[in-house]
Amino acid sequence: MPVSKDGLPRSRGVHEDLIRKLRKLLPPEDVLTDKEDLRPFECDGLSVYRRLPLVVVLPETIAQVQAIMRLCHALQVPVVARGAGTGLSGGALPLSDGVLLSLAKFKRILHIDPENAMATLQPGVRNLAISEAAAAYGMYYAPDPSSQIACTIGGNVAENSGGVHCLKYGLTVHNVLMLKVVTMEGELLTIGAETLDSPGYDLLALMAGSEGMLAVIVEVTVKLLAKPERAQVLLAAFDDVYKAGEAVGAIIAAGIIPAGLEMMDKVAIHAAEDYAHAGYPRDAEAILLCELDGTNAEVSEHIMQVRDILHRSGATEVRTAVNEAERQLFWKGRKSAFPAVGRISPDYYCMDGTIPRRQLPHVLRQISLWSEEYGLPVANVFHAGDGNLHPLILFDANKDGELARTEEFGQRILQLCVEVGGSITGEHGVGMEKINQMCIQFKAAELSQFHAVKAAFDPDGLLNPGKAVPTLQRCAEFGAMHVHHGQLPHPELERF
Amino acid sequence: MLERDISETLQQQVHNAVSNGTPLKIEGGNSKTFLGRETHGEILDVSGHHGIVEHDPRELVLTARSGTPLKEIEAALAEAGQMLAFEPPHFGDNATLGGTLACGLSGPRRPFCGSARDFVLGCKLINGKGEILRFGGQVIKNVAGYDVSRLMVGAYGTLGVLLEISLKVLPRPAASYTLIQECTQAEAISKMSRLLSQPVPVDAACYHAGHCYVRLSGSEQAVKHAHQNLGGEVIEKSEPFWHALREHHLPFFGAANPLYRVVVKPAVPPLEIGGEWLLDWGGAQRWLVSDEPIALIRERVAMVGGHVTQFRGGAGNGEIFQPLAAPLLVIHQRLKSSFDPHGIFNRGRIYANL
């Protein structure tokens, strides 16, 4: 271990110095170092990865965030930003020698501007709170991750989160206008603008989904939409998962873009029904939920068309929610699918691959073969409209080797997604979890380009290091990359 | 035209440029050279890199080589009842897909349906080291790695040579009506801004020569119904009007004086800057033909939080695009050198020091 001038191991000396200086920047109750106080921050929604940070800070102003960043930069201490900690890929996993910067105190809605259809928020505002505040003006914020009662808008931007309505209304990246961010060097930048575009490179696109690796988001301006006059949901039951998959393609081929188009298989239907009593048909092999929204006239027209397509695709039953309460209930079943599956199995592992939709039958068949091979049941929840699969692998972490088998099964699913032309993650991010799978999806030169992008924002690599983009070294160890005589491609890039 | 993949030739040219230290000027259909700053260098002609690689209407995705003419892509989509929903301006018969996305221009539908970058799903490019790289993909959701594909949109070819682009495409609306009403600019602004908070199937709105134009699109019933609610007169055959607006063929754009693109929040009241105004994007993109000095225009527009591009008639070595704040420029310069470490692509196309 390197030794500093005062004879202490360098890290300890630096750490004491850091904590002393942090206490000068923030009130004492906002700098946490006791194990008990650190515990709630040890993991995000992917709790198989846990680690205590060195210290947690809870700033309340942008100036405090800047001061913290400048200090950490000066002392070369890494920083991990955290919203609500609902992330599912270990993105907010702390570093034991680093600062965990919680944005929990940034929870004010700063401005709702219905005339210009936008809202300005602090990053710790919960996703659902935005739509609740905009409702007074007949407006809402479109991206609606199932975790929307808890997750923050800052976390949504960092993960480029989606929801059940993103086929029609887009992901977070399509609904954000402007960010204020603080770089690792403590510089406050405005990215994007309150206008529909801004001069220079599209840094807003880079920030969306950057997993806290480029800068800390301290303010977010989002686009608001007018609430549609009417939203109506159809529930269709199928005796065969593949028929349900075909129906999805047929709806889209008819030129209709539903507001939401979700599919669940039998295991997921049963779990959701037991949990939410949504009235799902238990004898179905698959159900589709298809939401149509727009003006009254348009919804009526589309419902007729979709109902017809569903019947022609072999649906055994098609129901239309009779009122708003039933519509909410249909969605409640879907949106609570994860916790519902959590009740029927000691543990579950949620995958997040995307595929071209036409590959659905092939991929589902392969998953069910592997499910038998590994002896691990799978519940499939699927953002069918945009090809985003969430197979939930059911397992018991207390059984010897079951987690390892689950992880191996999961890796095979992700590899399959890449093979059929898809991606290892549609909305949950890479984080810690899928870092090895990045080596499958990207070549060395592409990974190096990602590292170079990060270095443009964070030259010293202190923001959320080790996440989202693997080092070439790591890929070499993972074995996905061809290493010739121990010689890595681009050895010069190892410094990143 | 022949389907052709010339990526290896292009890659070789980039390699040569790197070893000889020659800057390159990337050209697609060369229809947008009027726009932006001048750049000098050996010409890298992408127009031969041509052809639609994949289009499966059910997937709502199209992938094409960058040199493919936009009109060819639009024709293929129309055949499948689909469209590029950002309604890109062509500014010339030979506009290519690569040039369109490099400039990141979007047409009248933009505020209601999204911009060029919103529809980009993935790309293949040559960076300044001559490496062929792929980012994003052909799926609608993908958060693996930084979103480099969207970063390319509006970068004017300064970060790399686009080879292939995958786009999300959408079905064409079943029906479309345009309503016209006589009004002042101020009235048009408040009318158009109100449309944003109302559930109406609007997909374009502009103010031109004392009239507000609103285009309704959707199912036949929806459009009829919305017309009843909004009022105004229906123009028969309105397509040529929107086309002329998008392509800058309206007489307004023919003036010899400089043309500015002023981008503001849509509800900002009429700006007091001398000249002729035409408002597109529901008031969010305003065209100004004016002889006022650009410094004055920028100052007035900055006061309401907007920005200004000198779209036509600017000096090729002037400040065509709104200057960036200093810390932001630093990030731009670092990003530029991370993609193009030898500075060979389209030097100075956006800013002198980029």
Ligand SMILES: Cc1cc2nc3c(=O)[nH]c(=O)nc-3n(C[C@H](O)[C@H](O)[C@H](O)COP(=O)(O)OP(=O)(O)OC[C@H]3O[C@@H](n4cnc5c(N)ncnc54)[C@H](O)[C@@H]3O)c2cc1C
């Ligand atoms: C039950 C359940 C359902 C879910 N459903 C969905 C879904 O439908 N769609 C979906 O997309 N996701 C879903 N998720 C995943 C998760 O909710 C989202 O990724 C969410 O956006 C994370 O927000 P958060 O505030 O909890 O962020 P965190 O988990 O705290 O952080 C996530 C990442 O963002 C970074 N970060 C957080 N805040 C900031 C900031 N201010 N500045 C810079 N970086 C920051 C962190 O460093 C980390 O890398 C679900 C999760 C759960 C538990």
